[in-house]
Amino acid sequence: MSRKITIEPVTRVEGHGKVTIHMDDAGKVSQTRFHIVEFRGFERFAQGRPYWEMPVLVQRLCGICPVSHHLAAAKAIDVIAGAGTGEGLTPTGEKMRRLMHYGQMFQSHALHFFHLVSPDLLFGADGDPAIRNVIGVALMHKDLAVQGVMMRKFGQEIILATAGKKIHGTGAIPGGINKNLSVAERDSFLKGADPLNIEKMVSWAQGALDFFKDYHSKNKELIDDFAVFPSNHLSLVRKDGALDLYHGVLRAVDTDGKKILNDVDYQDYLTYIGEEVRSWSYMKFPYLKSLGKEKGWYTVGPLARLNTADFIPTPLAQKEFEIYKAYTKGKVNNMSMHMHWARLIELLHSAEVIRDLLNDKDLQGDNLVAKGPKKKEGVGLVEAPRGTLFHHYRVNDNDQVEMANLIVSTTNNNEPMNQAVNYVANWAFNGKKEITEGMMNRVEMAIRAYDPCLSCATHALGQMPLEIELLGAGGIMLDRKRR
Amino acid sequence: MADITLTIDGKTCKAKPGQSIVDAAKENGIYIPVLCNYEGLKPAGTCRICTVRVGGRFMAACTTPVGEGMIVESGTPDIEDMRKAIVEMLFVEGNHMCPCCEKSGNCELQALGYRYQMLVPRFPYLWPASQVDASTPKIFLDKNRCVQCLRCVRGAVTPDGKHVFGLLNRGDRTAIAIDHALASKMTDEMAQKAMDSCPVGAILRKEVGYVVPIGMRKFDSKPIGSDIGQ
Ligand code: SF4
Ligand code: SF4
Numbered sequence: 001m002s003r004k005i006t007i008e009p010v011t012r013v014e015g016h017g018k019v020t021i022h023m024d025d026a027g028k029v030s031q032t033r034f035h036i037v038e039f040r041g042f043e044r045f046a047q048g049r050p051y052w053e054m055p056v057l058v059q060r061l062c063g064i065c066p067v068s069h070h071l072a073a074a075k076a077i078d079v080i081a082g083a084g085t086g087e088g089l090t091p092t093g094e095k096m097r098r099l100m101h102y103g104q105m106f107q108s109h110a111l112h113f114f115h116l117v118s119p120d121l122l123f124g125a126d127g128d129p130a131i132r133n134v135i136g137v138a139l140m141h142k143d144l145a146v147q148g149v150m151m152r153k154f155g156q157e158i159i160l161a162t163a164g165k166k167i168h169g170t171g172a173i174p175g176g177i178n179k180n181l182s183v184a185e186r187d188s189f190l191k192g193a194d195p196l197n198i199e200k201m202v203s204w205a206q207g208a209l210d211f212f213k214d215y216h217s218k219n220k221e222l223i224d225d226f227a228v229f230p231s232n233h234l235s236l237v238r239k240d241g242a243l244d245l246y247h248g249v250l251r252a253v254d255t256d257g258k259k260i261l262n263d264v265d266y267q268d269y270l271t272y273i274g275e276e277v278r279s280w281s282y283m284k285f286p287y288l289k290s291l292g293k294e295k296g297w298y299t300v301g302p303l304a305r306l307n308t309a310d311f312i313p314t315p316l317a318q319k320e321f322e323i324y325k326a327y328t329k330g331k332v333n334n335m336s337m338h339m340h341w342a343r344l345i346e347l348l349h350s351a352e353v354i355r356d357l358l359n360d361k362d363l364q365g366d367n368l369v370a371k372g373p374k375k376k377e378g379v380g381l382v383e384a385p386r387g388t389l390f391h392h393y394r395v396n397d398n399d400q401v402e403m404a405n406l407i408v409s410t411t412n413n414n415e416p417m418n419q420a421v422n423y424v425a426n427w428a429f430n431g432k433k434e435i436t437e438g439m440m441n442r443v444e445m446a447i448r449a450y451d452p453c454l455s456c457a458t459h460a461l462g463q464m465p466l467e468i469e470l471l472g473a474g475g476i477m478l479d480r481k482r483r
Numbered sequence: 484m485a486d487i488t489l490t491i492d493g494k495t496c497k498a499k500p501g502q503s504i505v506d507a508a509k510e511n512g513i514y515i516p517v518l519c520n521y522e523g524l525k526p527a528g529t530c531r532i533c534t535v536r537v538g539g540r541f542m543a544a545c546t547t548p549v550g551e552g553m554i555v556e557s558g559t560p561d562i563e564d565m566r567k568a569i570v571e572m573l574f575v576e577g578n579h580m581c582p583c584c585e586k587s588g589n590c591e592l593q594a595l596g597y598r599y600q601m602l603v604p605r606f607p608y609l610w611p612a613s614q615v616d617a618s619t620p621k622i623f624l625d626k627n628r629c630v631q632c633l634r635c636v637r638g639a640v641t642p643d644g645k646h647v648f649g650l651l652n653r654g655d656r657t658a659i660a661i662d663h664a665l666a667s668k669m670t671d672e673m674a675q676k677a678m679d680s681c682p683v684g685a686i687l688r689k690e691v692g693y694v695v696p697i698g699m700r701k702f703d704s705k706p707i708g709s710d711i712g713q
Contacts, residue, residue: 048615049615050617050623050687050689050692052585052690052691052692052693053583053585053692055693056583056585056692056693057583060582060583081690163697164696164697164698165697168582169697170693170696170697171696173691173692173693173694174690174691174692178693178694178695178696179696179699374690398617398618399617399623399689399690400615400617
């Protein structure tokens with residue numbers, strides 16, 4: 001008898017989504033889908049509003065990583081305000097924004113690893129869901145839970161000092177920034193009482209990475225064999241090929257490491273990237289036009305970034321990058337669980353970048369804003385914690401936005417997440433009569449690796465208890481589980 | 484002329500003849516909230532947020548001159564609740580999305596909302612279909628946020644006496660409007676002045692925004708009225 005399994009909502013991800021798994025008469029998985037079932041429509045809200053409002057307005061679509069939206073919009077608006085395409089800002093403007101961005105990256109990656117992922121590692125995929133969560137981590141591995149909280153706090157304090165607020169600040173304005181970093185603020189990060197200082201953050205980031213590597217050495221099967229499938233990878237890289245999370249050119253590589261998008265200017269992204277709409281999801285499916293809808297999908301985020309970048313421009317992270325690359329003999333890494341590894345290398349890199357920036361005198365400069373002849377259209381990209389984030393605006397003669405298009409990281413990862421779900425469902429569910437908690441969690445683990453932010457992917461936010469239904473042919477409910 | 488003596492909420496105050504109750508209160512360290520009243524402009528008494536009770540009758544404290552022996556009630560619970568109701572009405576009659584409004588932190592309406600601890604208005608939202616007028620070179624006029632205080636109408640006047648702003652229509656259709664011909668000749672200074680005089684985020688200067696960082700804005704650390712008194 002054919003049946004349909006629904007996992008709703010997916011837990012320990014940001015926002016609300018559901019998974020359906022259709023099984024045929026023979027008990028084989030016939031179709032899997034990861035649905036995003038919320039909708040908000042910020043692209044419409046933006047219309048008619050003045051362009052300088054975008055960085056503050058559009059970041060409201062998400063409370064998880066608003067800084068990414070704030071900065072991507074600001075970069076697009078820089079172009080419109082005549083301040084160039086990422087390189088025209090004053091040193092203080094550019095570096096303050098970078099500090100804000102890496103602060104955000106640091107706190108987001110820390111939260112994801114310590115609070116969302118570590119339960120799976122510490123308690124196992126089949127662990128009791130009652131403790132397989134952040135509370136369980138807090139009770140049984142207090143040191144890790146505390147580190148997670150404090151690292152998040154440190155990153156948020158950086159955001160506060162640069163954006164004016166921990167969530168939904170106003171720091172980035174057209175052509176620059178509205179404040180510099182005072183010496184007192186700088187010193188609070190450089191020499192703050194333990195643990196809230198940058199040296200501690202660097203060492204904790206290194207510690208998290210060592211924890212993961214140790215876990216990996218003991219759990220090779222889970223980390224190396226879980227949800228592995230060929231994919232293209234896309235991200236920004238610095239012009240010289242270095243990892244750069246704030247600005248760069250667009251690069252994509254295929255599963256063999258061949259460059260399929262060769263360091264192009266992202267102002268022309270529409271030449272290279274298309275978006276497909278499918279009826280069962282509010283989330284669009286982006287693809288590389290040169291490869292077409294079928295084959296052109298790509299992965300973004302930490303795994304992709306470490307596949308596209310040639311090196312990491314900070315010493316500790318570069319050392320880890322070399323170890324990471326050596327593990328796949330320099331080849332493209334398609335192991336979904338290695339996303340956690342890559343994310344932790346970026347966590348360490350972010351801490352190092354923050355340290356370098358704090359020691360840079362340009363942050364105390366007074367020249368905050370650059371300006372030039374206005375333009376009608378601008379595109380802004382950043383590497384958000386979850387991957388490449390596109391903002392694109394066009395304005396009319398009255399300075400009003402007449403078109404806004406956003407491709408958020410999780411949208412870029414739409415097809416890869418669907419692929420991962422399909423892979424895990426086939427592997428875990430095929431021929432099984434009964435659905436166990438562990439099987440359900442494995443599907444979620446595959447999605448969780450992408451750290452999806454479903455709220456911003458559909459520009460919405462929500463949370464519900466997990467529900468799973470087993471439907472027989474004709475829609476008759478055979479089994480139902482809730483947690 | 485000799486000073487006038489009056490009491491405001493039981494406090495004996497000295498005032499000058501012809502002075503409004505609002506100004507007299509201010510000089511005596513008593514804050515009476517205002518929204519349409521603005522230094523340098525003739526009082527208009529349009530918003531009624533300064534309503535006080537004199538001899539049992541409600542009056543606008545910005546347009547009522549002081550009188551000898553006057554007994555003024557201002558901070559009583561019923562008057563304060565009435566003021567709160569006015570603030571609530573102003574919110575529901577417009578479309579106010581403070582989270583992304585550039586005036587946030589510098590906005591007098593928002594500051595009054597905080598003063599009166601307005602959480603949810605007691606009136607239903609009207610969601611008026613207001614427009615923006617972005618067609619002049621220096622000003623972005625967002626009618627969604629206008630509280631019709633007429634500060635701009637009174638204040639933005641050309642040297643030959645022409646008004647840059649005016650009201651259109653009547654009753655609940657009344658809306659602020661800008662004279663396009665006059666506005667096209669506005670300088671940056673005039674635009675900035677108009678923006679500064681607007682108590683809310685209805686008049687915005689084009690191309691700039693959010694320039695003052697959070698923490699340094701007018702009401703970030705000093706609630707409205709705290710520079711005068713309670
Ligand atoms: S004008 Fe004032 S009350 Fe209205 S949205 Fe702006 S800040 Fe809020
Ligand atoms: S635009 Fe501003 S100043 Fe003019 S009437 Fe409206 S609220 Fe008052």
